Amino acid sequence: MKQETGQVFVFPNPVALVAVADESGNSNLITLAWVGMASSEPVHVTIAVRPQRYSHDLLRSAGEFTLNVPSAEMVERVDYCGSVTGRDHDKWTEAPFTREDARRVSAPLVAECKYALECSVVQVVSLGAHDLFISRVLVAHADDSILDPHGHVDFTKLDPLAYVPHEYRRLTGETLYRYGQSLRDRKSQG
Numbered sequence: 001m002k003q004e005t006g007q008v009f010v011f012p013n014p015v016a017l018v019a020v021a022d023e024s025g026n027s028n029l030i031t032l033a034w035v036g037m038a039s040s041e042p043v044h045v046t047i048a049v050r051p052q053r054y055s056h057d058l059l060r061s062a063g064e065f066t067l068n069v070p071s072a073e074m075v076e077r078v079d080y081c082g083s084v085t086g087r088d089h090d091k092w093t094e095a096p097f098t099r100e101d102a103r104r105v106s107a108p109l110v111a112e113c114k115y116a117l118e119c120s121v122v123q124v125v126s127l128g129a130h131d132l133f134i135s136r137v138l139v140a141h142a143d144d145s146i147l148d149p150h151g152h153v154d155f156t157k158l159d160p161l162a163y164v165p166h167e168y169r170r171l172t173g174e175t176l177y178r179y180g181q182s183l184r185d186r187k188s189q190g
């Protein structure tokens with residue numbers, strides 16, 4: 001029998017390092033798990049950020065950011081970037097992570113992250129505890145080292161983090177099934 005619960009989750013979540021810069025070029029890093037795909041054409045993503053975060057005001061005024069996907073081996077540094085505030089910490093130096101120029105936005109890319117998106121905010125929806133930044137993806141970057149022979153991102157090579165309350169997991173499980181395989185299987189079973 002199911003019990004009604006006060007615990008509300010959609011999980012697992014991706015773990016991202018979002019970088020955002022102010023008008024003087026100073027930038028900050030924030031770890032986010034409330035991140036999602038929102039549209040495929042034109043491609044949009046969402047990030048949900050509490051108004052109290054230092055990064056929130058930066059995002060509001062810059063209207064653009066980079067969304068960087070860290071690998072599992074960076075977990076300690078990623079957690080650190082989600083545990084201290086850029087108001088009184090230089091997370092680039094303390095984590096540490098390295099800045100790399102982006103192509104279309106003022107915020108830097110995180111050089112260590114092998115997959116990254118450059119994003120422009122198109123709408124901010126205030127929902128209460130969080131503001132949802134609906135953002136258009138301007139550029140997607142994938143390091144050569146995570147591409148398969150067909151030029152597609154190999155998620156095993158990227159080794160991204162998944163967040164389930166309140167811990168980080170690694171996506172090391174085997175592939176269970178392929179997208180759309182059910183139709184092929186049913187057809188072949190007659």
Ligand SMILES: Cc1cc2nc3c(=O)[nH]c(=O)nc-3n(C[C@H](O)[C@H](O)[C@H](O)COP(=O)(O)O)c2cc1C
Binds near residue numbers: 030049055078082086
């Ligand atoms: C795994 C993880 C996921 C997080 N996800 C979010 C999130 O989706 N939205 C949010 O507002 N804060 C999130 N946080 C909290 C911020 O990263 C944290 O408050 C950070 O210190 C804010 O940094 P800032 O003040 O420099 O912007 C998360 C933290 C961790 C560790």
